[in-house]
Amino acid sequence: MPIKPITGMLRRSLVLDISVAFGLGTSFGYLFWYGYHVPAVRKRDLYYSKLEDQRAANAAA
Amino acid sequence: MLNLLSLSFLSSCDSPRPWGLYFQDSATPQMEGLVELHDNIMFYLVIILFGSPISHKYLNHALILILIAFPSFKLLYLMDEVSDPAIYQYPDFLNTEDEFIEFDSYLVPESDLEEGALRMLEVDNRVIIPELTHVRFIITAADVIHSFACPALGIKCDAYPGRLNQVSVLINREGVFYGLTEQWPKL
Numbered sequence: 001m002p003i004k005p006i007t008g009m010l011r012r013s014l015v016l017d018i019s020v021a022f023g024l025g026t027s028f029g030y031l032f033w034y035g036y037h038v039p040a041v042r043k044r045d046l047y048y049s050k051l052e053d054q055r056a057a058n059a060a061a
Numbered sequence: 062m063l064n065l066l067s068l069s070f071l072s073s074c075d076s077p078r079p080w081g082l083y084f085q086d087s088a089t090p091q092m093e094g095l096v097e098l099h100d101n102i103m104f105y106l107v108i109i110l111f112g113s114p115i116s117h118k119y120l121n122h123a124l125i126l127i128l129i130a131f132p133s134f135k136l137l138y139l140m141d142e143v144s145d146p147a148i149y150q151y152p153d154f155l156n157t158e159d160e161f162i163e164f165d166s167y168l169v170p171e172s173d174l175e176e177g178a179l180r181m182l183e184v185d186n187r188v189i190i191p192e193l194t195h196v197r198f199i200i201t202a203a204d205v206i207h208s209f210a211c212p213a214l215g216i217k218c219d220a221y222p223g224r225l226n227q228v229s230v231l232i233n234r235e236g237v238f239y240g241l242t243e244q245w246p247k248l
Contacts, residue, residue: 017115025112029104037100044087051234 075213076179076239085213088238091229092215094136102129140215143229144195168241180237190232197229211240 074085087093105125154162159183166186174180190196200209202220209228213236218228220242 021112021115023109024115025108025110028111029107032107033100033104037104044093048233 076182077212087215088213088232088234088235088236089215091140091230092213094139095215096159098132098136098241101132105129108207143197143227144164144231179239187237192232192235195229197227200226207242209240210243211238213238214240216240217243 074081075088076085079178084092084096084099087096105128109125154165156162164186166184166188168181169178169183169185173181174183198209198216198218200218200220201224202222204222206222208217214230214232215232216228218226220226
């Protein structure tokens, strides 16, 4: 029975490991960023813009 | 469980809450900067968390530490800047009887707490400070090392006997912000 060629195994495993690691890590990182951080910042900015409008309305009145 | 999450994790608050995760709502630019820094670091930590079981064989994590260090230093030095406070000092204000405003403020004992009051946080006299005004706190202690901390304002400053420390804040919005010493004296 022929055996699998062993040339290129190191390079293949390096590329696979690093791409899987970075792929997984970056995907979950962006999931956190766009899934939690960005909506939280948007909510905060919305609150402050409403507050600013309210202050302007109070100042005008 | 969902109820717990919706009450604690997702709700907005200016004080600690049961089962709370994450930060209290920020009320100053410093605290917003701290939350931003935390989230930036979390981004890298999530990459490490999911990528590291595989990539630790090849990568030196000092690179990640350097990525984290620079924004951290920047924020640290920015927070250390003490802006010129408003020209008034607390003792400049007079009460209705033309006396200087000077008061003690102590924690309300557990036995005297009213319904809904926060244990170990409620005080008998609250410090009232203006919003959208640079305010400087000058902090010292009379006996041992204490500290003055208010998470929603993003400040924590040690209070040493015989030494004055200062922190400055610019409060963006109205609110009742709770804090306490984070330097428990050894008994």
